[in-house]
Amino acid sequence: MESPFGLSASARSLLRERIAEASRRLHGPVLAGVTVPVPAELDLSAAVLAARRGDDRFFCFEQPDRDGFALAGLGSAAVVSASGPLRFAEVAEQCRRWGDRTVLGDAVAEPAPFGPVWVGGFAFADEGGGSPEWRSLAPAQLVMPEVALARRGDAARMAVTAAVVPGEDADEVLERVQSRLAELRPVSMPLLDPNPVEAARVASAAPAEHFASAVTRAVERIRAGELTKVVLAREVRVHAPDAIDPAPVYDGLRAGFPACFCYLVGTPELTFLGASPELLARREGQRVQTVALAGTRRRSADPSVDSHLGEQLMHSPKDREEQAIVTRRITRTLEPVSVWVTAAEEPVLVKVLNVQHLATPIRAQLAEPLPAVQVASMLHPTPAVGGEPRDRALPLIPALEGLDRGWYAGPVGWTDLFEDGEFCVALRCALLRGNVAHLYAGEGIVVDSDPAQELEANEAKLQALLPLLT
Numbered sequence: 001m002e003s004p005f006g007l008s009a010s011a012r013s014l015l016r017e018r019i020a021e022a023s024r025r026l027h028g029p030v031l032a033g034v035t036v037p038v039p040a041e042l043d044l045s046a047a048v049l050a051a052r053r054g055d056d057r058f059f060c061f062e063q064p065d066r067d068g069f070a071l072a073g074l075g076s077a078a079v080v081s082a083s084g085p086l087r088f089a090e091v092a093e094q095c096r097r098w099g100d101r102t103v104l105g106d107a108v109a110e111p112a113p114f115g116p117v118w119v120g121g122f123a124f125a126d127e128g129g130g131s132p133e134w135r136s137l138a139p140a141q142l143v144m145p146e147v148a149l150a151r152r153g154d155a156a157r158m159a160v161t162a163a164v165v166p167g168e169d170a171d172e173v174l175e176r177v178q179s180r181l182a183e184l185r186p187v188s189m190p191l192l193d194p195n196p197v198e199a200a201r202v203a204s205a206a207p208a209e210h211f212a213s214a215v216t217r218a219v220e221r222i223r224a225g226e227l228t229k230v231v232l233a234r235e236v237r238v239h240a241p242d243a244i245d246p247a248p249v250y251d252g253l254r255a256g257f258p259a260c261f262c263y264l265v266g267t268p269e270l271t272f273l274g275a276s277p278e279l280l281a282r283r284e285g286q287r288v289q290t291v292a293l294a295g296t297r298r299r300s301a302d303p304s305v306d307s308h309l310g311e312q313l314m315h316s317p318k319d320r321e322e323q324a325i326v327t328r329r330i331t332r333t334l335e336p337v338s339v340w341v342t343a344a345e346e347p348v349l350v351k352v353l354n355v356q357h358l359a360t361p362i363r364a365q366l367a368e369p370l371p372a373v374q375v376a377s378m379l380h381p382t383p384a385v386g387g388e389p390r391d392r393a394l395p396l397i398p399a400l401e402g403l404d405r406g407w408y409a410g411p412v413g414w415t416d417l418f419e420d421g422e423f424c425v426a427l428r429c430a431l432l433r434g435n436v437a438h439l440y441a442g443e444g445i446v447v448d449s450d451p452a453q454e455l456e457a458n459e460a461k462l463q464a465l466l467p468l469l470t
Helices: 009-023 044-051 087-099 170-182 208-223 246-256 303-314 317-337 372-379 390-401 451-462
Strands: 030-037 058-063 069-074 078-082 117-122 140-144 147-152 155-164 201-204 229-239 261-266 271-276 279-284 287-298 338-343 348-351 355-366 411-416 421-425 429-433 436-445
Touching: 009 030, 009 155, 009 170, 044 058, 044 069, 044 147, 044 246, 058 117, 058 411, 069 117, 078 087, 087 117, 087 140, 087 372, 117 147, 117 261, 117 421, 155 170, 208 229, 208 390, 208 436, 208 451, 229 390, 229 451, 246 261, 246 271, 246 429, 261 411, 279 372, 279 411, 287 303, 287 317, 287 436, 287 451, 303 348, 303 355, 317 338, 317 355, 317 372, 355 451, 372 411, 372 421, 436 451
Parallel strands: none
Antiparallel strands: 030 155, 058 069, 058 261, 069 147, 078 140, 117 140, 117 411, 147 155, 201 229, 229 436, 261 271, 271 429, 279 287, 279 421, 287 355, 338 355, 348 355, 411 421, 429 436
């Protein structure tokens, strides 16, 4: 039976023409590609995860409740990376230079994210991810996949991209592409083992008392007037008996959190994945969407208790103020570059599988079409993951936390050749490396924060991933 991931004779001919044109360029490498339809009912992420080679980079990004949105990338035709305070701008410029070295014909005249896309993300800090477990993810890193599969509603596309050096034989490059596509096939995700022979072991990277003490010290600084909010994170490690397969874990996340951004960034050494309720920035032309998210309560299986917990959250002065801090900062940040910015007058409850949050949707019309990466740079880190004021909160975070956040709470997502795109905040996440999973979750600390309650809320957030790994 013919593979749904194969190229038709006309698509192969078109791709060969573009490869040949790319090989005639004097300065390279040059990207050449073609975009073709694929059946929308395919599990795009499963196909990518099943076909990945040992030396591959790979990527998945889904929000199932948003009309079945899915984006999955396999291999790397090009990689851009940067570090330091200008890392967002440097990565955006590198992507732009690659865009000037592409041979794609009309293939990019598709709605985003159909066509070639850059996928990846950014560490929380300018030099974040320096510790050994994060190695192979730069502080800023975007990848142009060799194969990008995307679905919106009942339409799906496959964008095939090859890097071509000057003078390279077009038939050899085409053969390389064909070999890659031959490894893709329609598959389902593997299942989690319901009865593992040996149980996983869970341990905090630091005692729970360390987190409670950090909260106490943060509250002291806030009461002294040094700042109004700081977010503190905690790391918990799961030691499994065998290497952890990211595919069933990711499948569990998208099944349990279909309203969230379910993301997965993979390298040969590691996989970083999670399910985030927080959109950092979505840019479509000159329109921008974001959300101010702050304040947390657990969920309950009892509808009346769950509703009561939500009402508590909606009427909590501490949580409402924490939420307002985030809304004000985002609005202030967007106003200088926008024609208008509007935020909902009242926050709404966002309920996911295990917790519920306060959220305020925010929209803006940009005065100039800034790249999605630049919009993400302006908003990151919001007070929902950093603090307020930013210049006082950010230096305090590593001092109190005592951990390398790496990509936790950084932007993860995609951008296309028109510089549209979207990035979520990497929350409710785990870094998988061999048989060890590093889980991260944070809490917003304000003047009324109670260490015991913050620890309880943190444990609730960790329940997004712990059941899938233990």
